[in-house]
Amino acid sequence: MQETGSKISLRHFIQDDSFRTEQSAAYNLFILIDDFQLSCAVASHGDHVFLGLEDWTLKSQLKSITIDDLDACMHASNYLQHDGYRNVVCCIATGNPVFVPNALFDERSAFEHLKFTSGEQSLNSEFIDHLRRMDASAVFSVPSHLVKYLKSKFSNIVFHHAATPMVEYLLSSGKTGFGNRITVSIANERAGIFVTNGKNLELCNYFSFESAEELVYYLVFICEQLHLNPDSAEVIFTGEIDSSSPAFNLASKYIRQVSIADRPGVCIFSDVFKEIPEGRHFNLFTQAVCVS
Numbered sequence: 001m002q003e004t005g006s007k008i009s010l011r012h013f014i015q016d017d018s019f020r021t022e023q024s025a026a027y028n029l030f031i032l033i034d035d036f037q038l039s040c041a042v043a044s045h046g047d048h049v050f051l052g053l054e055d056w057t058l059k060s061q062l063k064s065i066t067i068d069d070l071d072a073c074m075h076a077s078n079y080l081q082h083d084g085y086r087n088v089v090c091c092i093a094t095g096n097p098v099f100v101p102n103a104l105f106d107e108r109s110a111f112e113h114l115k116f117t118s119g120e121q122s123l124n125s126e127f128i129d130h131l132r133r134m135d136a137s138a139v140f141s142v143p144s145h146l147v148k149y150l151k152s153k154f155s156n157i158v159f160h161h162a163a164t165p166m167v168e169y170l171l172s173s174g175k176t177g178f179g180n181r182i183t184v185s186i187a188n189e190r191a192g193i194f195v196t197n198g199k200n201l202e203l204c205n206y207f208s209f210e211s212a213e214e215l216v217y218y219l220v221f222i223c224e225q226l227h228l229n230p231d232s233a234e235v236i237f238t239g240e241i242d243s244s245s246p247a248f249n250l251a252s253k254y255i256r257q258v259s260i261a262d263r264p265g266v267c268i269f270s271d272v273f274k275e276i277p278e279g280r281h282f283n284l285f286t287q288a289v290c291v292s
Contacts, residue, residue: 008038008056008073015052015078016270024084027051029154030287031080032162033146034093035061036188039284040079045086048288049268053281054079062094063123063143070149080153087291088154093162093187093283096206097129097138105137114139129164133171134201138164158290163204165286166194169264172289174199180228182219183261185283186239186247191215192283195226202226212247220254230255237261238282264288 019027019042028048031040038056043049056073058065074080098114111126124141131138140161150157162185170183174196185192189210195203203222209215223230234257241248243260252258260279263269264286 008058008069008076010054010076011057012053012055012276013078014272014275016272018270019051021078021082024082025086027085028087028089028288028291029079029085030284031088031090031150032093032281032284032287033062033090034162034187035190038073039281040077041281041284042079042085043267043288045291047268048266049270050273050285051270052079053273053276053284055281062092062146065143065146067145067149070146074153083154085154085156088157089160089287089290090150090157091160091162091165091283091287091290092140092142093190093192093206095140095161097140097161097163097204099136099138099204102135102137110137110139114141127159127161129160131164131167133168133199160287160290162283163192163194163206165289166192166283167201167204168289169266169286170194170196171199171201173265180226180233182222182228182233182235184215184219184235184237184239184241186237186241187283188240191218193218193222195222195228212245212250215247216250216254219251223255233257234259238279240280242277242279 026045027042028045029042036058038058041053042051054077110128114126123144125144125147126141129138138161142159181196183194190208192206193203219235223233235251235255236259237248238261261282262278267285267288
């Protein structure tokens with residue numbers, strides 16, 4: 001594994017000795033793309049045993065990434081340079097998906113909701129996620145050049161917004177009457193916030209922040225707006241954060257129950273994943289709910 005140059009570099013690579021490249025049809029490939037970051041993982045099909053992971057740093061925003069940069073990443077990757085996987089799932093973590101209740105959803109005009117909230121989408125390809133755990137659909141967009149390129153590399157690739165597997169997993173693991181949970185997914189000074197109450201989703205939003213104080217202020221603001229008691233509401237952090245992070249320590253001063261998430265319970269992990277902190281790459285692993 002190596003750096004590809006000044007624009008894309010490999011940050012982390014792990015692989016179980018049992019992984020066999022020539023047996024790609026036995027595995028699912030999961031890809032998560034955020035601004036300035038691309039990560040991917042392979043898991044055995046059926047039992048969702050994760051066997052390998054790569055984490056790449058991108059030096060430009062997703063909308064500005066070039067085909068040459070993507071090619072450099074693909075050719076250097078141990079996982080992305082191969083086709084033939086049983087399933088290939090790509091989740092996009094940029095922008096906010098627009099959730100539309102199914103009672104109001106009309107696929108013929110669905111993208112008008114997205115254009116109304118996000119502006120002009122002429123350079124983007126638009127997609128719809130039909131959520132299974134709630135009576136709603138999510139509309140989102142992906143840069144068209146990225147879609148075209150990835151479809152040329154993976155014959156069976158499907159696209160979702162990163163919020164979809166997070167929501168599906170959180171609602172499937174929620175317990176009725178359990179109380180409010182605020183799950184926070186952190187990547188590159190951007191946070192995805194998911195507020196659930198048992199098996200109900202009360203809030204899903206993404207926003208950028210520049211400091212721990214700004215992030216915690218937003219969490220406290222959510223508690224105020226949704227009338228959540230900071231003494232009983234639970235905040236669970238995932239992604240690029242640990243218990244020594246300033247944001248974690250500051251949040252603990254205002255909200256009583258603050259923790260780092262365990263890895264998703266729908267998956268099994270090879271021993272090589274022990275070197276990755278709990279909660280890291282949570283959104284990547286939850287993509288396992290997108291395949292059967």
